[in-house]
Amino acid sequence: MSFEPNRANLLALTTANPPHxxxxxxxxxxxxxxxxxxxxxxxxxSSIFKNTGIExxxxxxxxxxxxxxxxxADRNAAYIETAEALFIEVATSALKQANLDPSQIDTIVTISxxxxxxxxxxxxxxxxxxxxxxxxxVPVFGLGCAGGVTGLSIASRLAASKPDSxxxxxxxxxxxxxxxxxxxxxxxxxxxxxxxxxxxxxxxxGNSKNTLGMFEATGQHTWANTLDIMxxxxxxxxxGAVFDRxxxxxxxxxxxxxxxxxxNDNNLSRSDLDKFNFHPGxxxxxxxxxxxxxLGENYLQAERKVLAANGNMSAPTVMFVLKENxxxxxxxxxxxxxxxxxxxxxxxxxIS
Numbered sequence: 001m002s003f004e005p006n007r008a009n010l011l012a013l014t015t016a017n018p019p020h021x022x023x024x025x026x027x028x029x030x031x032x033x034x035x036x037x038x039x040x041x042x043x044x045x046s047s048i049f050k051n052t053g054i055e056x057x058x059x060x061x062x063x064x065x066x067x068x069x070x071x072x073a074d075r076n077a078a079y080i081e082t083a084e085a086l087f088i089e090v091a092t093s094a095l096k097q098a099n100l101d102p103s104q105i106d107t108i109v110t111i112s113x114x115x116x117x118x119x120x121x122x123x124x125x126x127x128x129x130x131x132x133x134x135x136x137x138v139p140v141f142g143l144g145c146a147g148g149v150t151g152l153s154i155a156s157r158l159a160a161s162k163p164d165s166x167x168x169x170x171x172x173x174x175x176x177x178x179x180x181x182x183x184x185x186x187x188x189x190x191x192x193x194x195x196x197x198x199x200x201x202x203x204x205x206g207n208s209k210n211t212l213g214m215f216e217a218t219g220q221h222t223w224a225n226t227l228d229i230m231x232x233x234x235x236x237x238x239x240g241a242v243f244d245r246x247x248x249x250x251x252x253x254x255x256x257x258x259x260x261x262x263x264n265d266n267n268l269s270r271s272d273l274d275k276f277n278f279h280p281g282x283x284x285x286x287x288x289x290x291x292x293x294x295l296g297e298n299y300l301q302a303e304r305k306v307l308a309a310n311g312n313m314s315a316p317t318v319m320f321v322l323k324e325n326x327x328x329x330x331x332x333x334x335x336x337x338x339x340x341x342x343x344x345x346x347x348x349x350x351i352s
Contacts, residue, residue: 008167009204010212011202012212018197023055028046028050032045065078067181083117097203102132105135107137107165108135108136111169113142113143113173145339146345147315148317149336173315175195179191194282196311198313198320219266229250247285273334274334275330277318277322278303278338279339280303282307306324334350334351335348
């Protein structure tokens with residue numbers, strides 16, 4: 001087997017959301033009002049919202065905040081304030097679950113792509129929470145929806161390289177802050193229908209006691225000439241979402257081969273997988289995943305449950321799904337995967 005001699009263990013996994021809850025029907029009403037003078041067919045708008053599979057989601061700001069045009073300063077101030085609060089909340093919960101004190105954490109990995117913070121979010125929270133001054137910080141930007149899986153990969157490899165260390169990974173995305181009231185592109189409308197805000201944290205260590213699972217293999221695949229498939233556009237008043245309608249087709253046409261390549265590199269095959277744990281980008285992507293891997297219709301129930309209750313939160317969403325699957329009971333080898341900008345796929349296998 002071509003794995004590191006030491007394998008990292010998942011000691012804790014927790015999630016959190018900001019306080020403002022939006023029911024999908026209320027977001028639709030606001031969207032109909034905001035986009036009413038922009039010659040958008042309201043019947044089409046309603047169809048987009050109702051086909052998402054989303055019932056509610058959470059936001060960093062109340063729904064009325066989005067009625068006004070917002071610039072970079074307003075959006076980023078909201079990002080920093082809410083991200084720091086969520087970091088403290090979800091990290092505190094993870095430390096409690098792992099029965100660890102902040103002073104026992106050696107490295108903090110922070111994943112986020114929906115705002116800019118320098119000093120970074122973990123730096124703002126460290127003294128308030130009681131982390132050591134010599135705790136190593138690894139902030140990572142730009143991974144988008146793949147950030148949860150790639151972040152777990154980074155943290156697990158760091159933990160495997162130093163088995164006595166404890167790592168905290170915190171993944172925070174505040175996607176709703178990207179909403180642009182003056183833009184009627186399909187990407188902005190889909191983002192309005194899909195996006196929610198959330199955070200997840202995990203404790204990863206070489207310590208093998210009381211674990212939720214052991215990280216086995218990690219990998220990524222980036223397809224050439226696909227930079228325009230998914231990501232953010234940097235504009236004068238904020239970041240605009242980029243979603244290409246071809247994503248479900250790309251899943252069907254290319255993801256299977258990419259997964260087989262990852263598995264083959266690690267002396268595994270699809271028959272070695274007992275469970276799938278995907279990032280639920282949307283209902284069409286979930287359907288494409290089920291078809292591609294022969295999982296059967298509505299196999300990805302945890303993904304649909306998380307999507308319905310939270311929307312697409314980008315990077316942390318896959319960790320919400322993993323938490324749900326752990327609660328239901330995992331046994332054997334689970335593939336954890338997400339798609340992200342690049343256009344790329346990130347993979348992990350977890351042994352339970």
